[in-house]
Amino acid sequence: MKVIQANTMEAKHEAKHDIKPGQSIELLKELHILTRDGKLNQDSRRKLKQVNHLYQFIEPLLKEIQQQHADIQLVDHGAGKSYLGFILYDLFFKTRNDGSRIYGIETRDELVTKSRELAARLNFPGMTFLNLSVAESIESTQLPAKVDIVTALHACNTATDDAIHFALKKQAQFMVLVPCCQAEVASVLKKNKAQSLVRNSLTEIWRHPLHTREFGSQVTNVLRCLQLEAHGYQVNVTELVGWEHSMKNELIIASYKNLPRQRPAERLHEVLDTLGLTEMRDRFFTSL
Ligand SMILES: C[S@@+](CC[C@H](N)C(=O)[O-])C[C@H]1O[C@@H](n2cnc3c(N)ncnc32)[C@H](O)[C@@H]1O
Numbered sequence: 001m002k003v004i005q006a007n008t009m010e011a012k013h014e015a016k017h018d019i020k021p022g023q024s025i026e027l028l029k030e031l032h033i034l035t036r037d038g039k040l041n042q043d044s045r046r047k048l049k050q051v052n053h054l055y056q057f058i059e060p061l062l063k064e065i066q067q068q069h070a071d072i073q074l075v076d077h078g079a080g081k082s083y084l085g086f087i088l089y090d091l092f093f094k095t096r097n098d099g100s101r102i103y104g105i106e107t108r109d110e111l112v113t114k115s116r117e118l119a120a121r122l123n124f125p126g127m128t129f130l131n132l133s134v135a136e137s138i139e140s141t142q143l144p145a146k147v148d149i150v151t152a153l154h155a156c157n158t159a160t161d162d163a164i165h166f167a168l169k170k171q172a173q174f175m176v177l178v179p180c181c182q183a184e185v186a187s188v189l190k191k192n193k194a195q196s197l198v199r200n201s202l203t204e205i206w207r208h209p210l211h212t213r214e215f216g217s218q219v220t221n222v223l224r225c226l227q228l229e230a231h232g233y234q235v236n237v238t239e240l241v242g243w244e245h246s247m248k249n250e251l252i253i254a255s256y257k258n259l260p261r262q263r264p265a266e267r268l269h270e271v272l273d274t275l276g277l278t279e280m281r282d283r284f285f286t287s288l
Contacts, residue, residue: 018048020055024090030118031083051087054176054240057253058151061174062092065148071099073147075170077134077163078155078180079104082115082127089124096126104129105137134162138169149174154248156180161283164224167254168231175228175254178240179221185277186216192276200274219275221250223284226271228254229264230286261288 018040019028028034033044040048065072072093076085082104093100104127106112112131119127130142134155137143147170152163160179167175189196190212196203206215225235233254240249265286272278 018045018052020052020091022091023087024094024122027086027090027122030122031081031086033083047083050240051083054084054153054178054251055087055091057251058088058149058176059092061149061176061253061255062088065173070096071101072096072149073101073103073144074149074151075103075105075137075143075147075166077105077137077150077152077166078159079106079111079115079129080108080154081111082106082118082129084151084153085115085127086118086122086124089127093126094124101126101128103127103143105132105134107131107133134159134166138162138166144170146170147172149176151176153178154180157182158184158283161224164227171256173256175233175252177224177252177254178248179224179250179252180248181213181217182220183213183216184283185220185223185280186213188277188280189216189219189275196276200276202274203276219271219277221252223268223271223277223280225252226264226268227284227286228252229259230261230268230288232256232258232261234259261286 025034025038028048029036033048034040062072074088076082079085085102085104089102093102104115106129109131112129115129119129130137130140132140147167150163150167150170150172152160155163157180160177160182163177164175189206193203193207193212197207206212225237228235234257236253238251240251265288268284268286269281272280272284
């Protein structure tokens with residue numbers, strides 16, 4: 001009995017340690033990060049740490065926008081259960097009454113419905129959840145013409161590319177992307193492999209199927225970074241430390257600085273041509 005009590009107290013103590021000041025216990029329970037009696041299990045502790053860790057990167061960006069204007073428009077693509085959106089709202093948006101809004105874009109209807117219900121229960125009026133694909137959201141009139149910050153956390157396959165497209169169209173000042181695996185580049189590398197092997201010895205890098213997949217994934221993110229730079233963004237690529245449960249822990253943060261576009265655009269086209277990916281110019285479009 002005493003051992004159980006001690007364990008319970010220890011779990012609560014550890015939970016306290018991981019929770020940020022002001023963070024809503026009610027929300028963490030609703031997201032099943034905390035159990036009904038306020039404890040964390042191993043999985044949920046990891047999730048909480050990850051989202052809080054990501055918050056450390058996003059908070060300074062929100063503060064920078066805040067210095068320019070009051071109402072912050074944030075769009076989270078491939079929102080899933082909207083962990084990120086809810087945590088951001090709770091920690092930064094909740095106390096604002098200035099038209100700031102978080103939009104969650106998600107194709108799974110049941111997740112959208114659940115997020116809407118949860119936002120209503122928590123009285124988070126500045127959250128909107130839309131049952132749209134990222135591609136559809138680019139033209140949707142349900143979203144504002146201008147957006148300040150776009151996030152996409154493990155948005156599947158090409159959804160990250162669509163999120164970049166969305167952010168470029170909406171002139172987002174910041175993008176925070178943690179890409180998922182993207183199969184499109186690997187499939188084009190595979191399709192053109194035989195031809196490429198004849199003329200380019202570097203094709204050895206992706207000759208074996210496993211390498212095609214891994215190299216395809218790596219090149220995808222390289223192309224995304226070049227594309228962002230070719231639109232005037234400064235790009236930082238880092239590792240989302242503590243993201244132990246996932247192999248996909250690359251964090252790309254893009255900040256619009258109106259930087260020169262010519263050189264990165266040329267490099268992007270050169271890389272595409274060298275790797276036999278010329279047909280992907282539309283995916284990684286530039287304005288030049
Ligand atoms: C791996 S989950 C990540 C969820 C959440 N961002 C997180 O990190 O917890 C990817 C989510 O993106 C959604 N999704 C996939 N492709 C999408 C698309 N093209 N447009 C919108 N949502 C998409 C899926 O339904 C799923 O909920």
